[in-house]
Amino acid sequence: MLKEFKKHCDSTSLSAVCTQLTELSNQAFCVNNGNIPKWQSALDDVQNTQPGKLSFKPPYIAIDTKADVSGLTRSLKKLMPWRKGPYQIGALQLNSEWRGDMKWDRVKNHLRPLNGKTVLDVGCGNGYFTYLMSLAGAKIALGVEPFLLFNYQFQAIRSLIKEPIKAFVLPLKLEQLPAQPLFDTVFSMGVLYHQKDHKLHLQQLMDVMKNDAELVLETLIIDQQHGDQIIPEDRYARMRNVWRLPSTNTLQSWLEAAGFKHIKLVDVTKTTPEEQRATHWIGDNTQSIKDFLDPENNNLTIEGLPAPKRAIFICQK
Template structure:
């Protein structure tokens, strides 16, 4: 089995955590990485490493992290051989779900138009310049790069999906030592009460948690006093106190537990100790925002909606509506 030199990729962030006085997290993370890459490596690791290795070496790289597609450019023309190898390597990391990305003219049309979500959220954020940010459930790191483009001093994304890590490394491999990292761990793998981050994002995670209040408390523990939480989740219409718990699946997803109304969600935030919580956006998710593409060829949102009434899921529940809430830790 091919080996992954995880220390080369993760030692800089481990050093950062030690310097920030978070030796406990650094030690715990190191053991988690040893287990993930040495003791129990994923069976697809050789394929992903092969795809990453196929990406050609390119010099003179410049990045545009403020465009809709996270974009890598080069000051020289790529020979056809490099373009062929580039696309083959990137296709070896399919499916691409969060994005879009543009690698030197090779455009990756991801399943999700994650730039639409960013455009909805960004106008309501505190100035991210100089801030230390945690992105929970970050996928391939698309929003991490947008946060860096907004001037964040350090961005750490966490997501247990290993394919996401290698998609992230496809970008970072061309950018070198930048203060953006993706850790292949879950929220519950972090130590309690880190109090390290100025801003914590949790977008598209809350409804996957059996205990949403515990997730809110975990998020609060990551923040410094006065820190900002950016929470985006599925919601339903209804009064305070109302929350939908699907009988089995929601939009063909088994791991959906609670879809609160916006007033209920605000009450949850108040009860878990957040202050100044406000709903800044509510948007229906459309089949233009989430769909199958040539870079993600599996079923997508249109396959999960009632074909006779697309305002409902295939199970008959209200169709996906997402709210963004911003709150502070006192």
């Protein structure tokens, strides 16, 4: 996949940094991780499957193939948990924890057209949205995701696609990308609240954007009635690494302070069990959103904080 990425970069604004990104990715894949043999075995098995045509058949990213369902299921379950999706591969429905199509529905009609654009998907997981960006006509859709398991998931799905696809995922963090104006559209979805320094994250996003490029920022927020922001003392909805939850007004002020312009709040949606749910594709830990909420009041988390609600802002550099 890295060779194909390097070849495809030549015709894009990433050509000057492609070698650097490829070398960093190779280093990331060479870490000492005891799970890699299992993940590589699963990938090897999947790569023996007959590939098919890629399409989007909501809610699924679908691959039209006559693959053996039982064998493919065994292989892909070695790569659990599957958080982002869902996918349909032939007759196999891979129902991930998240219904990514619901978020995409909230985003897609507010975007500038992605056709012919160089697009970045930050913290992309297994690349579900990266595929959708490619299907929307991106010249190249690059996802960066430091968690190696999700990279193996992406490669497994990608190996099942028959025709060349302009979607790639590299095992990198945003801060490893050169601070150069490389991208026409940048997505940061479900990432900001995991950042200890939110100002730095916004600056790093701006640093890789071309002039007048578009940012799509989706993150957890609170209603203004709860104050300007909440800084969880310990966990939030049982997540350990949630640093702060701003109101939409506070988040807008952060974007303004970072230098973004034409800032628009386009959506606020409460997370429901329809969108985030436990399935048999998430492995032994079968808890999901319904387990993270107060059983007596679903407007509160199990810790007594406001229940997850997400906002989408779109703005320009």
